Amino acid sequence: AQRVTQPEKLLSVFKGAPVELKCNYSYSGSPELFWYVQYSRQRLQLLLRHISRESIKGFTADLNKGETSFHLKKPFAQEEDSAMYYCALSVSRGAQKLVFGQGTRLTINP
Amino acid sequence: GAVVSQHPSRVICKSGTSVKIECRSLDFQATTMFWYRQFPKQSLMLMATSNEGSKATYEQGVEKDKFLINHASLTLSTLTVTSAHPEDSSFYICSASDPGGGDYEQYFGPGTRLTVT
Numbered sequence: 268a269q270r271v272t273q274p275e276k277l278l279s280v281f282k283g284a285p286v287e288l289k290c291n292y293s294y295s296g297s298p299e300l301f302w303y304v305q306y307s308r309q310r311l312q313l314l315l316r317h318i319s320r321e322s323i324k325g326f327t328a329d330l331n332k333g334e335t336s337f338h339l340k341k342p343f344a345q346e347e348d349s350a351m352y353y354c355a356l357s358v359s360r361g362a363q364k365l366v367f368g369q370g371t372r373l374t375i376n377p
Numbered sequence: 378g379a380v381v382s383q384h385p386s387r388v389i390c391k392s393g394t395s396v397k398i399e400c401r402s403l404d405f406q407a408t409t410m411f412w413y414r415q416f417p418k419q420s421l422m423l424m425a426t427s428n429e430g431s432k433a434t435y436e437q438g439v440e441k442d443k444f445l446i447n448h449a450s451l452t453l454s455t456l457t458v459t460s461a462h463p464e465d466s467s468f469y470i471c472s473a474s475d476p477g478g479g480d481y482e483q484y485f486g487p488g489t490r491l492t493v494t
């Protein structure tokens with residue numbers, strides 16, 4: 268069965284500190300992984316996907332198939348990074364059915 | 378960018394009644410729309426995938442007769458919760474795929490909070 272696990276429900280770091288939000292997945296096929304972000308009172312929006320290997324707002328995520336992980340990292344946290352972050356796995360290419368993790372609420376303290 | 382709207386943003390209905398939630402893609406044509414349900418402090422769970430002009434595909438455990446989905450046009454999908462009960466109270470979120478984008482990225486609506494009394 269497909270599953271996405273985000274072990275931390277809450278994560279709090281100080282501004283300027285490094286951030287790592289953990290995500291592990293379980294999927295027998297070839298995974299497509301995403302990070303979505305939801306800022307306060309806003310809708311869910313795509314942050315980044317592993318296929319594009321890009322850095323968005325200073326965040327990066329590397330797919331590690333050996334460890335079945337897709338951790339989200341940022342070297343220097345900013346206050347505006349405070350939000351809810353969801354890791355998601357696509358189980359259907361093209362149609363992009365998404366399986367979401369439980370989410371991690373990231374709080375950046377000044 | 379692609380915008381998806383939902384209406385209403387929140388609705389309160391009495392037990393036993395039906396309620397319809399609309400999901401619209403405002404500036405693009407959505408071949409596929411998805412309906413999710415989110416319980417408080419929990420993740421989004423996919424309920425069904427809706428393709429324009431065809432029947433929706435429901436996820437395991439989702440009652441198709443209770444959650445009626447219609448995708449009559451490339452910009453509108455509706456979710457009707459029939460004979461609602463308090464346990465149907467939840468946050469319902471839709472998303473839409475823009476095939477013109479080339480990678481079928483999902484754009485999410487703001488969600489609809491349903492409270493059944």
